[in-house]
Amino acid sequence: MNEQPDSNAQRPDMAAASPPANGWAIELEKINKRFGPVHANKDIDLKVARGTVHGIVGENGAGKSTLMSILYGFYTADSGAIRVNGVEQQIADSRHALALGIGMVHQHFMLVDNFSVLENTILGAEDDARLAPSLAKARAELMRLEREYGLEVDPDAIIEDISVGQQQRVEILKALYRGADILILDEPTGVLTPKEADDLFRVLETLRDQGKTIILITHKLREIMAITDNVSVMRQGEMVKTLKTSETNPEELAELMVGRRVLLRVEKGESHPGKPLLEVRDLVVADDMGVERVKSVSFAVRAGEIVGIAGVSGNGQTELLEAVSGMRDQRAGTVAVNGRELYLRGDDGAARARAAGLAHVPEDRQRMGLVTAFEEWENSILGYQDSPEYGSGPFLDIEKAKAEADARIRTFDVRPPNNRLKTSLFSGGNQQKIVLAREMERDPDVLIVGQPTRGVDIGAIEFIHNQIIKMRDAGKAILLVSVELDEIRSLSDRVLVMFDGTIVGEADPATATEGELGLMMAGISERKAAQ
């Protein structure tokens, strides 16, 4: 708290040092935030020019979310100054942030599913106890906002009936309705189809042209390049550099984020597929509510090939993975590994799938693949705990399990190398390595991988991709499901596109364009919309 407000000393690497024509919307100066002894934000300086799209990139744990939470009033900075539109502010809570015109669109939407768009918009901003007058007033205002910014949504539609992309618009409308002038978007495209993402970017451009300021937090460098005017890179709690987007490139940004050179492209040789190791025939799977999410799907994965399943999340991929790996009963159809049909009914089907040589890296490692409250070594045997090598009788050979965990920690370079550490204390990338090591080191015939790099830092992505390709080259059959189209395209030898529970098409990742895949991913309705 010893900063001098009149000190104009600019960091040499601040690209836009002189005040822009419209002035600064946000100025952060020497922001510090500690959580106990963890220094989450160290002397952060950030200036966001009014009427621009400003990207913030950084790996997990780099401090982006903390910084935005300080700006949005979730946390109070330990020291440092915040100026909004040139006026110094002490932002006490998010209500205060809103009053200053700062709105936030969260990664996970904060909407009431069974309320209408209009009701969600005014939720928490009702004028008085009587609802009807507020709703009438809000409707007019909402229509005005929708027209002005090209954010068409039916005000009377119920949230659960509209698409994810539209739900996101509602979130943006909520912020605008509350008078937001500065919008913070946290990883906004994670749940969108490529087309929906393009739509979002068009909306952001409109907003910017109307004078709004947008701060975009993302880890997708392609989006940074496509939409932002300036970009700030954070690493380990520090602001590394702020650049004009037009003067940089993805390679440079990745290097700044990680602190070393990173290969963004996957290097793999020709695939030499052999006999089919995983055969799925006429598989029908229902979700917990009894709704059919996979509708008669058939495909095969051969030895030495990676088959990618592309699709917007929620089109049956999750249920497909769960059924094939024995976690979910199938309604009809068969799954065969190495020519032998699996019996997957009952709630221990996953054990039989594993015994048949099928390993599974689940989509959601924290919900499914790990027990985060366990120590690392316990997770390194999860799923294989009954195997005789961890003790023949009812007792667990803990020393053996720990020794194996140590070996895997070394091969997969898990950090920190401590098998007694609680799993929740590892970073996302290291947690994923724990799961991958466990599933790959058993030399399975078939490897099912869901979202291998979701929430994983760039440095670890490279490693994980290489491991998957190594498995392929060792003659394993690999089924890959990812919502990251880039990942599917760069890793797969064949791409199947899933929409509404069926496989709507197959494509060669080398020749298919993103647009073609995107149309398939969006299904027929989206194709109609595009015409």
Next chain:
Amino acid sequence: MSALRPLPRWADLVLLPILNLLLAFIVAGLVVLIIGQNPFVAISAIATGAFGNGYNIGYTLYYTTNFIFTGLAVALAAHAGLFNIGGNGQAYVAGLGVIFVALALDQYHWAIVMPVALIAAAVFGGVWAFIPGYLQAKRGSHVVITTIMFNFIASALMVYMLNRVLKPANVSGPESRMIAEGARMPRLSEFFPPFQYTPVNLSLIVAIIALFVVYVLVWRTKFGFALRTLGHNPVASRYAGMSNSRIIMIVMTLSGALAGMVAFNEVLSVQNRLVLDFVADAGFVGIAVALMGRNHPVGVAFAALLFGALYQGGNELQYVVPGLTREMVVVIQALVILFTGAMEGLFRPGLQRTFMLFSPEQKAEAAARETVGSEG
């Protein structure tokens, strides 16, 4: 960046329960003050009443035995994510098993009756808990609801059994025939005279063995690994190929068997016959014991001893301080349960904040986290 970091183990296991206990005593002390008695006299009366001499200690250990069994029953189920509130009913029904065996075999030596009665108690208690376990595993009926309902069913069943089946013709009250003396499990006073005629008996040894067995089962066996996986994350256990329904049924059965040991203690050595409500809500105290003991056998042992002392000391209190009636003693016991059991997390956030500022261990862990953060 989560704002609060978990407490170091020793603070979680030792400091927090002590703080809770202190608060309970302060509030209880205020209550004592309000009715015009001296709280310090009361507390010293409780302490003397619980540990003053061999007789007091004997009674304290007798209560402790029951609380260890019910505490373990709740703790074991809790490790699998199940909340077994049915300890009362399971212990009550287990009384049937013990009395059937004891009455059928009471012409034999206690050394023969004891192991058979122990198994019978485990089987009857286990079956009474298996049914809610089955309903949870196969039908999705929540064990919290079903075990509570089974407490009521048990109580009605036992009234019927005692009045219509077990009551000898020449007895007026609803109770069974007395077990022949030679078949009764020996009291510890036979080996250790200072315990005098207190009811503490060999089942205390069984309780200590049970503590050890539960520890080994939960942390040293493959089944324990599976039940802890289920308890922390039922999706992960399904992913790992563990049969959640099977684990639920087995754990509930084992939990009921542990609760059933209360009947083994009460029927075979304390009451020496089956009487109405011999469980005396030990099953509910077990919930507080397990909560306070953090579901760990060592914690359960200490918490059971504390509650045993409170029960025994509380009973003595009414004789030492005449102004404190039996009802007041129950109020004090209830306050302790409230603060150590139901509201055991009261101080946690504040303590966590304090620790984040001052603890050197936390700094070391933070350093470890920093290393985690920097990927290779």
